[in-house]
Amino acid sequence: xxxxxxxxxxxxxxxxxxxxxxxxxxxxxxxxxxxxxxxxxxxxxxxxxxxxxxxxxxxxxxxxxxxxxxxxxxxxxxxxxxxxxxxxxxxxxxxxxxxxxxxxxxxxxxxxxxxxxxxxxxxxxxxxxxxxxxxxxxxxxxxxxxxxxxxxxxxxxxxxxxxxxxxxxxxxxxxxxxxxxxxxxxxxxxxxxxxxxxxxxxxxxxxxxxxxxxxxxxxxxxxxxxxxxxxxxxxxxxxxxxxxxxxxxxxxxxxxxxxxxxxxxxxxxxxxxxxxxxxxxxxxxxxxxxxxxxxxxxxxxxxxxxxxxxxxxxxxxxxxxxxxxxxxxxxxxxxxxxxxxxxxxxxxxxxxxxxxxxxxxxxxxxxxxxxxxxxxxxxxxxxxxxxxx
Amino acid sequence: xxxxxxxxxxxxxxxxxxxxxxxxxxxxxxxxxxxxxxxxxxxxxxxxxxxxxxxxxxxxxxxxxxxxxxxxxxxxxxxxxxxxxxxxxxxxxxxxxxxxxxxxxxxxxxxxxxxxxxxxxxxxxxxxxxxxxxxxxxxxxxxxxxxxxxxxxxxxxxxxxxxxxxxxxxxxxxxxxxxxxxxxxxxxxxxxxxxxxxxxxxxxxxxxxxxxxxxxxxxxxxxxxxxxxxxxxxx
Ligand SMILES: Nc1ncnc2c1ncn2[C@@H]1O[C@H](COP(=O)(O)OP(=O)(O)OP(=O)(O)O)[C@@H](O)[C@H]1O
Ligand SMILES: [Mg+2]
Numbered sequence: 001x002x003x004x005x006x007x008x009x010x011x012x013x014x015x016x017x018x019x020x021x022x023x024x025x026x027x028x029x030x031x032x033x034x035x036x037x038x039x040x041x042x043x044x045x046x047x048x049x050x051x052x053x054x055x056x057x058x059x060x061x062x063x064x065x066x067x068x069x070x071x072x073x074x075x076x077x078x079x080x081x082x083x084x085x086x087x088x089x090x091x092x093x094x095x096x097x098x099x100x101x102x103x104x105x106x107x108x109x110x111x112x113x114x115x116x117x118x119x120x121x122x123x124x125x126x127x128x129x130x131x132x133x134x135x136x137x138x139x140x141x142x143x144x145x146x147x148x149x150x151x152x153x154x155x156x157x158x159x160x161x162x163x164x165x166x167x168x169x170x171x172x173x174x175x176x177x178x179x180x181x182x183x184x185x186x187x188x189x190x191x192x193x194x195x196x197x198x199x200x201x202x203x204x205x206x207x208x209x210x211x212x213x214x215x216x217x218x219x220x221x222x223x224x225x226x227x228x229x230x231x232x233x234x235x236x237x238x239x240x241x242x243x244x245x246x247x248x249x250x251x252x253x254x255x256x257x258x259x260x261x262x263x264x265x266x267x268x269x270x271x272x273x274x275x276x277x278x279x280x281x282x283x284x285x286x287x288x289x290x291x292x293x294x295x296x297x298x299x300x301x302x303x304x305x306x307x308x309x310x311x312x313x314x315x316x317x318x319x320x321x322x323x324x325x326x327x328x329x330x331x332x333x334x335x336x337x338x339x340x341x342x343x344x345x346x347x348x349x350x351x352x353x354x355x356x357x358x359x360x361x362x363x364x365x366x367x368x369x370x371x372x373x374x375x376x377x378x379x380x381x382x383x384x385x386x387x388x389x
Numbered sequence: 390x391x392x393x394x395x396x397x398x399x400x401x402x403x404x405x406x407x408x409x410x411x412x413x414x415x416x417x418x419x420x421x422x423x424x425x426x427x428x429x430x431x432x433x434x435x436x437x438x439x440x441x442x443x444x445x446x447x448x449x450x451x452x453x454x455x456x457x458x459x460x461x462x463x464x465x466x467x468x469x470x471x472x473x474x475x476x477x478x479x480x481x482x483x484x485x486x487x488x489x490x491x492x493x494x495x496x497x498x499x500x501x502x503x504x505x506x507x508x509x510x511x512x513x514x515x516x517x518x519x520x521x522x523x524x525x526x527x528x529x530x531x532x533x534x535x536x537x538x539x540x541x542x543x544x545x546x547x548x549x550x551x552x553x554x555x556x557x558x559x560x561x562x563x564x565x566x567x568x569x570x571x572x573x574x575x576x577x578x579x580x581x582x583x584x585x586x587x588x589x590x591x592x593x594x595x596x597x598x599x600x601x602x603x604x605x606x607x608x609x610x611x612x613x614x615x616x617x618x619x620x621x622x623x624x
Contacts, residue, residue: 001493001498001500001501001504001510001513001514002504002510003504006493006501006504009492009493010492012492013491013492045413083470286488287488287490289481290488290490291490291501292485293447293449294474294476294477294482294501294502294505294549295473295474295476295478295502295505296473296477296478296505296515297469297470297473300467346485381449381450382440382441382444382449382450385484385488386440
């Protein structure tokens with residue numbers, strides 16, 4: 001027997017209580033990791049944005065359109081290699097009206113600029129040849145059960161149409177990396193434009209340009225905005241990362257709420273551990289007094305209590321991670337990526353979050369044990385021994 | 390009696406407790422000399438301060454006034470850390486309710502005091518087994534306290550008290566929780582430790598039959614100590 005094995009024995013003293021505490025910590029850790037994964041999945045897209053792309057939008061808000069002629073002026077600017085534009089369509093399929101997916105009416109150069117969404121050349125040609133053609137992501141095709149040749153009718157409140165908007169799927173795009181959206185629906189901007197009443201025509205949502213040199217992205221952005229400075233409609237150009245981060249900022253309240261809940265969960269975990277440790281110390285007062293009589297020092301007892309709490313925290317944390325990995329990577333992650341890929345293109349447990357969870361379980365376990373450890377070290381030996389008799 | 394033969398030497402020991410502004414003197418200017426190898430019994434009414442006195446001698450508590458010398462060492466002046474070292478190396482404790490750790494087996498309980506000594510793990514185990522053999526529990530080494538009878542538990546506690554070969558063993562009502570037969574066995578064992586191994590023992594007891602086993606009986610009453618009589622058969 002050693003001092004360490006003696007400390008370890010105490011964990012097995014009350015097996016039911018130890019198991020329940022471990023389970024409590026594990027549940028807290030799993031919840032914490034789920035929240036961190038949601039936040040990471042949500043903000044992940046912005047982190048993988050291309051560095052050589054600029055998004056130009058209406059200076060006031062993303063929702064207001066730009067005049068169509070701006071695209072020609074942007075394409076003519078030095079430093080701009082290619083540019084394309086899209087409108088947000090905001091429709092849904094009345095037959096699947098609970099499925100949300102994004103639709104964009106885009107200029108035909110779209111897939112030249114957004115190279116991480118790839119379409120086979122023959123399919124792309126077929127799409128370009130069909131005025132009502134559409135290109136959809138492979139995840140969307142999977143979820144909706146759509147394939148090339150299928151006809152789809154969409155309705156939208158943004159561009160009302162009595163007969164609805166009819167499309168024929170001509171191509172399915174694949175993504176070059178997991179972080180890229182695979183759930184969108186693209187069709188010809190011309191088709192949208194021609195279907196609109198006179199007064200609403202020739203308006204574009206935003207322009208995405210690719211620059212010659214990623215080192216000059218910022219300067220090109222400034223040059224674009226300067227070109228429209230004295231026009232009626234001014235623009236705001238941002239690199240793609242900033243643009244997506246700004247889009248996400250709309251959800252910042254939700255993200256803050258997730259952070260707050262994460263902290264609350266850690267607090268609950270601390271209380272669970274603190275309660276168990278404090279109970280254990282209180283019922284062991286006489287044992288601590290006996291050990292002191294035998295010559296153990298207050299710091300021995302303090303380390304016993306802190307060590308016990310640390311081990312309890314670590315074990316609970318490890319158990320939680322052990323549950324979270326198959327749950328998130330295997331079950332939830334795969335399900336969400338396949339079925340809600342537009343919101344969560346990559347739903348994977350971040351390694352950093354696991355490290356954080358384990359450190360928190362260890363650190364907060366020790367923190368929770370500080371007061372009980374102090375009272376263990378301060379046991380009044382003669383009083384405690386007298387009460388025993 | 391020469392100075393070296395005196396193991397325990399108390400001079401003018403006073404113990405006062407402060408409680409709610411009132412001071413309560415439990416022991417008053419108490420003198421006590423006990424030679425090495427004595428088996429002494431300490432008797433007296435409940436609340437007379439027997440445990441208090443025993444705790445002072447064992448280095449668990451400090452006197453309000455007076456000096457306590459054990460084996461030539463002034464323990465009333467020691468720091469907490471030195472006092473803990475003194476207890477671990479020089480004193481064996483036997484308690485009324487045995488005070489074994491429930492999570493440890495008999496042999497592990499006996500090993501416990503040795504964790505503080507510079508003794509290798511295998512040597513610790515060997516010494517603990519020897520001590521359990523001395524108290525006749527070689528066949529109960531791996532039993533947990535809850536699997537033992539009261540008498541057996543107390544024997545494990547005695548093995549724990551002798552495992553580090555202390556000069557002094559203190560026992561506070563060691564038979565208080567035991568039936569007559571088990572109590573007699575424990576007392577016989579303590580007698581053996583005293584006679585065969587030459588251990589100095591101070592035992593607090595309410596039981597005259599237990600006191601009769603001791604070589605000398607001291608009575609404590611109203612803060613004063615009286616040597617009543619030499620004990621029973623082997624004075
Ligand atoms: N920490 C303390 N504060 C105040 N009074 C105390 C304290 N410890 C002990 N006393 C008092 O000192 C007196 C002696 O206590 P002690 O335990 O030494 O008696 P005892 O002779 O061992 O009694 P018993 O035979 O019942 O065990 C008691 O009156 C007790 O209430
Ligand atoms: Mg007492």
